[in-house]
Amino acid sequence: MSNLIASTAPKARQLTPEEIHDIEHEKTHYPYAQAVGLEALKIVQKYQGWVSDESLLAVADYLKLPPDELEGVATFFNMIFRRPVGKNVILLCDSVACWMLGCDSLKSHISSKLGIDYGQTTADNQFTLIPVPCLGDCDKAPTMMVGDVTYRNLTPAKIDTILAECKARG
Amino acid sequence: MAKITVDGKVFEVDPNNNLLEEVLSHKQDLPYFCWHPSMGSVGSCRQCAMIEYANDDDQRGRQIMACMTSPREGARYSIEKAAKFRAQAIESIMTSHPHDCPVCEEGGECHLQDMTVMSGHTYRRYDGKKSTHTNQDLGPFIGHEMNRCITCYRCVRFYRDYAGGTDFGPQASHNHTYFGRFQEGTLESEFSGNLAEVCPTGVFTDKVFSKQYSRKWDLQTSPSVCAACGVGCNINPGERYGTLRRVVNRFNDEVNGYFICDKGRFGTGYVNSNQRLRVNMSRSSHDGQPSELTPTEAKAHLRAMKGKAIGIGSPRASVEANFALRALVGKDNFYAGVSDAEFGLLSQVLDIYQNRPVHAASIKDIEKSDAVLVLGEDVTNTAARIALALRQSVKNIGREMAAKLKLPMWHDAAIRTLAMDKKSPLYILSAHATRLDDIAKQVHIASAADSARIGFAVAHALDISAPAVNDLTAAETTLVNSIAADLKAAKNPLVVAGTSSLEPALLSAAANIATALANGDKHANIALCVPEANSLGLMLLLDGAQNTLGKAMQSGANEAIVLENDLYRRAASAAVTTFLTSLQNLAVIDSLQTRTGEAANLVLAAGTFAETTGTFVNYEGRAQHFYSTFKAAKEIMSSAKWLCDTEFGQEPRIHILTGGAAAILPNGYKLQKLTPGADWTFNGAKAPRQHHRYSGRTAMRAHINVHEPKQEQDEDGLMTFSMEGVPPTTDATIFNSPWAPGWNSNQALFKFQKHTGAELSQAGHGELLFDGSAGAKAWYAATVTKATLQGFAMFPLYHLFGSEELTAKSDAIQARATAAYVALNPADAARLGLGASDGVQVQNNGAVPFLVRNSVQPGTVGISVGLSGLNFQDMTTGVALNKATNWQNPKDWRAGNIIVSDAGSASAYGRGTQGNG
Amino acid sequence: MTLTNKPLTKNIEAGRAAFNFAQYQAAGGYQSVAKALTYKPRDLMKLVQDSGLGGRGGAGFNTGLKWSFIPEPDGGPRYLVVNADEMEPGTFKDRLLMENDPHLLIEGMITAAIALQATMSYIFLRGEYKEAEKALLKAIKEAYEAGMLGHNIQGSSYSLDMALHTSAGRYICGEETALINALEGKRANPRFKPPFPQVSGLWGRPTLVNNVETICNIPGIVANGVDWFKGLGINGQFGTRISGVSGRVKNPGCWEMPVGTTFRTLFEDYAGGMQDGYQMKAFLPGGGSTDFLLPEHLDLPMIPGDVQKAGSRLGTSLIMVLDDKTCPVGCVHNLIKFFAHESCGWCTPCRDGLPWAEHMLLKLEKGEGSLQDIEILKEACGYMAPGNTFCALAPGAAEPLQSGLKYFMDEFVEHVNHGCKYHKH
Numbered sequence A: 001m002s003n004l005i006a007s008t009a010p011k012a013r014q015l016t017p018e019e020i021h022d023i024e025h026e027k028t029h030y031p032y033a034q035a036v037g038l039e040a041l042k043i044v045q046k047y048q049g050w051v052s053d054e055s056l057l058a059v060a061d062y063l064k065l066p067p068d069e070l071e072g073v074a075t076f077f078n079m080i081f082r083r084p085v086g087k088n089v090i091l092l093c094d095s096v097a098c099w100m101l102g103c104d105s106l107k108s109h110i111s112s113k114l115g116i117d118y119g120q121t122t123a124d125n126q127f128t129l130i131p132v133p134c135l136g137d138c139d140k141a142p143t144m145m146v147g148d149v150t151y152r153n154l155t156p157a158k159i160d161t162i163l164a165e166c167k168a169r170g
Numbered sequence B: 001m002a003k004i005t006v007d008g009k010v011f012e013v014d015p016n017n018n019l020l021e022e023v024l025s026h027k028q029d030l031p032y033f034c035w036h037p038s039m040g041s042v043g044s045c046r047q048c049a050m051i052e053y054a055n056d057d058d059q060r061g062r063q064i065m066a067c068m069t070s071p072r073e074g075a076r077y078s079i080e081k082a083a084k085f086r087a088q089a090i091e092s093i094m095t096s097h098p099h100d101c102p103v104c105e106e107g108g109e110c111h112l113q114d115m116t117v118m119s120g121h122t123y124r125r126y127d128g129k130k131s132t133h134t135n136q137d138l139g140p141f142i143g144h145e146m147n148r149c150i151t152c153y154r155c156v157r158f159y160r161d162y163a164g165g166t167d168f169g170p171q172a173s174h175n176h177t178y179f180g181r182f183q184e185g186t187l188e189s190e191f192s193g194n195l196a197e198v199c200p201t202g203v204f205t206d207k208v209f210s211k212q213y214s215r216k217w218d219l220q221t222s223p224s225v226c227a228a229c230g231v232g233c234n235i236n237p238g239e240r241y242g243t244l245r246r247v248v249n250r251f252n253d254e255v256n257g258y259f260i261c262d263k264g265r266f267g268t269g270y271v272n273s274n275q276r277l278r279v280n281m282s283r284s285s286h287d288g289q290p291s292e293l294t295p296t297e298a299k300a301h302l303r304a305m306k307g308k309a310i311g312i313g314s315p316r317a318s319v320e321a322n323f324a325l326r327a328l329v330g331k332d333n334f335y336a337g338v339s340d341a342e343f344g345l346l347s348q349v350l351d352i353y354q355n356r357p358v359h360a361a362s363i364k365d366i367e368k369s370d371a372v373l374v375l376g377e378d379v380t381n382t383a384a385r386i387a388l389a390l391r392q393s394v395k396n397i398g399r400e401m402a403a404k405l406k407l408p409m410w411h412d413a414a415i416r417t418l419a420m421d422k423k424s425p426l427y428i429l430s431a432h433a434t435r436l437d438d439i440a441k442q443v444h445i446a447s448a449a450d451s452a453r454i455g456f457a458v459a460h461a462l463d464i465s466a467p468a469v470n471d472l473t474a475a476e477t478t479l480v481n482s483i484a485a486d487l488k489a490a491k492n493p494l495v496v497a498g499t500s501s502l503e504p505a506l507l508s509a510a511a512n513i514a515t516a517l518a519n520g521d522k523h524a525n526i527a528l529c530v531p532e533a534n535s536l537g538l539m540l541l542l543d544g545a546q547n548t549l550g551k552a553m554q555s556g557a558n559e560a561i562v563l564e565n566d567l568y569r570r571a572a573s574a575a576v577t578t579f580l581t582s583l584q585n586l587a588v589i590d591s592l593q594t595r596t597g598e599a600a601n602l603v604l605a606a607g608t609f610a611e612t613t614g615t616f617v618n619y620e621g622r623a624q625h626f627y628s629t630f631k632a633a634k635e636i637m638s639s640a641k642w643l644c645d646t647e648f649g650q651e652p653r654i655h656i657l658t659g660g661a662a663a664i665l666p667n668g669y670k671l672q673k674l675t676p677g678a679d680w681t682f683n684g685a686k687a688p689r690q691h692h693r694y695s696g697r698t699a700m701r702a703h704i705n706v707h708e709p710k711q712e713q714d715e716d717g718l719m720t721f722s723m724e725g726v727p728p729t730t731d732a733t734i735f736n737s738p739w740a741p742g743w744n745s746n747q748a749l750f751k752f753q754k755h756t757g758a759e760l761s762q763a764g765h766g767e768l769l770f771d772g773s774a775g776a777k778a779w780y781a782a783t784v785t786k787a788t789l790q791g792f793a794m795f796p797l798y799h800l801f802g803s804e805e806l807t808a809k810s811d812a813i814q815a816r817a818t819a820a821y822v823a824l825n826p827a828d829a830a831r832l833g834l835g836a837s838d839g840v841q842v843q844n845n846g847a848v849p850f851l852v853r854n855s856v857q858p859g860t861v862g863i864s865v866g867l868s869g870l871n872f873q874d875m876t877t878g879v880a881l882n883k884a885t886n887w888q889n890p891k892d893w894r895a896g897n898i899i900v901s902d903a904g905s906a907s908a909y910g911r912g913t914q915g916n917g
Numbered sequence C: 001m002t003l004t005n006k007p008l009t010k011n012i013e014a015g016r017a018a019f020n021f022a023q024y025q026a027a028g029g030y031q032s033v034a035k036a037l038t039y040k041p042r043d044l045m046k047l048v049q050d051s052g053l054g055g056r057g058g059a060g061f062n063t064g065l066k067w068s069f070i071p072e073p074d075g076g077p078r079y080l081v082v083n084a085d086e087m088e089p090g091t092f093k094d095r096l097l098m099e100n101d102p103h104l105l106i107e108g109m110i111t112a113a114i115a116l117q118a119t120m121s122y123i124f125l126r127g128e129y130k131e132a133e134k135a136l137l138k139a140i141k142e143a144y145e146a147g148m149l150g151h152n153i154q155g156s157s158y159s160l161d162m163a164l165h166t167s168a169g170r171y172i173c174g175e176e177t178a179l180i181n182a183l184e185g186k187r188a189n190p191r192f193k194p195p196f197p198q199v200s201g202l203w204g205r206p207t208l209v210n211n212v213e214t215i216c217n218i219p220g221i222v223a224n225g226v227d228w229f230k231g232l233g234i235n236g237q238f239g240t241r242i243s244g245v246s247g248r249v250k251n252p253g254c255w256e257m258p259v260g261t262t263f264r265t266l267f268e269d270y271a272g273g274m275q276d277g278y279q280m281k282a283f284l285p286g287g288g289s290t291d292f293l294l295p296e297h298l299d300l301p302m303i304p305g306d307v308q309k310a311g312s313r314l315g316t317s318l319i320m321v322l323d324d325k326t327c328p329v330g331c332v333h334n335l336i337k338f339f340a341h342e343s344c345g346w347c348t349p350c351r352d353g354l355p356w357a358e359h360m361l362l363k364l365e366k367g368e369g370s371l372q373d374i375e376i377l378k379e380a381c382g383y384m385a386p387g388n389t390f391c392a393l394a395p396g397a398a399e400p401l402q403s404g405l406k407y408f409m410d411e412f413v414e415h416v417n418h419g420c421k422y423h424k425h
């Protein structure tokens, strides 16, 4: 039941066949569609990079969930991006073990190198920098993730290499 | 019951309830935010902390949240000893609060203000930045100021969990938690206004009030009853400077409890409207020039009609006004001001309540129901408060499941989790999709006649002596068996029907079902919705006379007095025009100008509900008294006062008219119990309408005249238009707005309840005129007349916002209403060749926009009732439809205001303006 | 066959990929499933209870006893959920187990599910654990193919399904009732107990939530028996557990060791002591939500009761070492910032109290703090004490704060007007 008074409001987009396929697979695991909500948002994010209003509405339509309910879930979780992010999302661990081993200076290093602060994306849309709570790699601190890959025992030099590799991959 | 000790005081408490509610029931001051008597406990705010001691030797105790604790027999507790924690809690809650009380609409009636003071937080130590939010435009009813939020989750618990709204919720988390819509836009729930009352601070505010704001204590208020539909919710209107500023809920545990619908809350703008009649006028002929009359002259004109005129009563005027008219014109000349179809239906409603072994269900009864059949009544649009009650009824299964696990009933979240999507059965038989379909076990789309057939068959399935129906389809038989089985298995089954489908067989079927259920142990609950605030009161005053409007128009009378009525809403336009022009003398008494009034040669300005005192009889036969909130300008009088004959004195006090009506109504003696009597005083004083902090009394008219005017007198009796007197808290029947020391918000109510959340100390829930025991088992014949139709079979479509005559003239309601339209099945729309921007010519009544709705059956058409642009009374059952020529949608066509779940999709039909599923 | 004394990590070898199903089975895996199928469910629960296995998720409650609160089957669904949301700062043990021996977890789940008569099982995995996700998905698939999961497992009348749910980064999802809400697709606010999940959990049905490491203990106990398990512990304790060290130590990491091992053994023998030039100033014994302990506490055995007596909690038993060149105020600030951000926003002391505490700690670091701030910080610890909040997040957050104030008060006071004197990394 959507209210159409605001006609400029975004409309649901069409989900892609891949997205639908993956969502359908997740649905087999749960007795209620609501349980698939977060997984479906992650699927959309996997393909689109982030969850736009149009994507959120599409998932809501597909799972027959109220968009408001899905938005409540989407905005609750740290790793659902409701704003566009760069091609490479850098998740820099800023929790205590990494902090003790100098993640603050790594953060400064990345920031000055890429010209972005936490929450920002580089102008060329290559990198977004986000702090992440303890990545569970404290014995190899400091650590970060870029995309699905975890990088450990970081040093400024190592970071330079990683960023260069990412950029080369595009 | 259990005995507990709280700070040395011994209390008797219910061990199954939560400690907070029990402690409040003993009138203790214990702060809280997230708990609400209608919504249970969730324990999020942590404000209601108490100390629980393990045994007599325990000195330290253990801190508990009272709302999440069931009291233990013999246990010792302390409120005082948890004071430090409560102060810390409020201090941290207030860290991000904007402290904008001076510009906040909640100021002075703010639960947060009260609790802050009560918890002892007066000195601010936090010196950091406040977290801030952006606000949303939530439509014409509700303002949004998120920075004031204290994250108690009450809004979402009401909006979603209680009222079933889906377009609102919590977002984000930690101290950024936000309550709003996914996208800015009008809140869809018909109950959104309650947000302004459940929010303990000023996040959600009444936008209508904001535009004409006044502090709570500067409002003159009175106990009143909503005039906007047949449910009769109790309300508390507030006035300042001669204009009605707002309406808030007035607690009545049998009727509205804590909540009212948005039509009642936001629909009173007509009281202040510039369409109000404010002078009394006469003209010698229909087209002559009007001349202004003094009230005395006007009244003389009216009285001169005595003995000559017939009187046409009104379902939206009080019992007293109708009685006065009847007394003036004589019983035989007193006619019902309702359509003839409605007359038959309302007569049948009375017949059912009076002559069948059924019980008219109150809202509270409806909430307790555990199996419900809704027969052809779109309650969300015709009797919204009932829809809200039905939403509670389907939750009873969760309570049953919880009882099995011995979970306490206050444990709201746990009960919802346990029930998941399980609901007590609710069946909806309707001509179109409705706003309750989401909670229905089954929705069956059928014509009113077919729904009635199914209803009859259900009655037969429950009791074979009830008349049978022969020609059911296999699918219908399955449905019938399923409904019958669920009703039979229920402890508190309920049938809901009403007059709005204009199908008498629906009422018959509902009555048969309730009768069939009424054997022995079963409470045969039935709720029959009626259209207007006093539909039943009017019918009862006819006292069995078959004085229909049709007969009135055929009576050959030369003179007529029309009471608060626009006859064009009651009968076909042509017939009304013929009748009105045939009259030599037509007097119309009304609060707003109408088409009927335009034809009158005597027009008298009547007070609205807010300016008059009287009685309404609601859908269940509950008589309820309402008191004028303020005194109208002297040219305006209440209809009852205009009409009352000299036999009652020149200007009799209203209770004399009430007494007169009492002699006619069944169990009429009960009307006398509605008020403590006109001569009531408390310690020698009357009850003031103005708060003891009412300000500016001596100055508010100083710009007109420096002499302070004498306080207006209320000749009707027991309330004054002033601050003098004793706040009317000792008698619930004149209970005004709740206030207690330290409790300036509406939360003060518990101080006046016998038990927190339950009835007021001096009960005051009206008087039931039908006792439900009189009737004997008898059946209505299971006959359904199937008309042979030319054209489309018509069914009415009601709109909460716009269908009712007076509320439709309020700005806020207009913002949510739309122009008249028809609703069609997609295939029919295609068959008529309708394109996206076309209109539909409806018989000869004009052209209107259309809406495609998938649930509308082929060959049928939904016709909006009461919306401007089409006169529903001019419709016949078979309606001819054509594509309109030279069509342009009218300006007030706002398809987006029609919130339906079954709007035809743009792709299926090339039209993108309607709501979609 | 000699029984292993490292049942949790016996299959884990640095540099070698995790065993696939066949390799795992060849190494003695999945024996507990066949054995469990011959048991009456209640007897199996009793066996686990008798083994003395305590939950490894942080609270240490007897696992078999926790199981025993599940009601008898009523024909409806029952769930086993594995809590793999590991996000406690300083904790990295479940990651090791899942990435390197996923079949051990799956075997444990099947065996536990048999005891509980669960009809469905879920692994609730932290979203950032991509490597674990891959390993588990592969292992689940193999287990299905081998008939260990699905309909009538191993020819018995018992059927079980298993699915992996990946989360999206919220610490509170580790709290078992918040986890259940998250798994239902709701906002992960915790639920009030009672009802306990065993009675009304996932979708209102009987549910057990156990930590990864807890479940990984089950195969050994069922296959090898209670006596074997009891014999693994020292200092009167049973079994083994994974403990570890992070911070400026020579050899950070985690290792399986007998329950009852002392902190000193862990710190000196396994982690090799401090890096050169650093001294241990204090340590957090089991994650960010435990109270600091001092070097003088190193000789305590890692036993919940003993650690509690010393004023802290064993928690996850992965210790974080605060060295002498790192600011304790900054350390506490880092932790409180984490907890304030991870608060679910449900209850007041946590939602509004933690950001205030964080604000004062930041002020202190910047040299803008006052003695009154320190007083308010002290009050805040009492304000967020257990029972005052809806779940254990905020009381956990208060632990490093209150012990930090207790042990390093002079450093807090020194920060007033001066700010942080420590070298910034």
Ligand SMILES: Cc1cc2nc3c(=O)[nH]c(=O)nc-3n(C[C@H](O)[C@H](O)[C@H](O)COP(=O)(O)O)c2cc1C
Binding pocket: C054, C055, C056, C057, C058, C059, C060, C061, C063, C066, C083, C084, C085, C086, C087, C088, C171, C172, C173, C174, C175, C176, C177, C209, C210, C211, C212, C214, C215, C391, C392, C393
């Ligand atoms: C804020 C909070 C976070 C938690 N996070 C985790 C976690 O990441 N993993 C875990 O196993 N238990 C966590 N727990 C403990 C769980 O609530 C629960 O006690 C545990 O999963 C039970 O498993 P066990 O009995 O096997 O130890 C957390 C508790 C709290 C209060």
Ligand code: SF4
Binding pocket: C172, C189, C190, C342, C343, C344, C345, C346, C347, C348, C350, C351, C389, C390, C391, C392, C393, C394, C395
């Ligand atoms: S302590 Fe309260 S706000 Fe904090 S995580 Fe638990 S429930 Fe949420």
Ligand code: FES
Binding pocket: B020, B031, B032, B033, B034, B035, B042, B043, B044, B045, B046, B047, B048, B065, B066, B067, B068
């Ligand atoms: S009223 Fe008890 S916690 Fe909010």
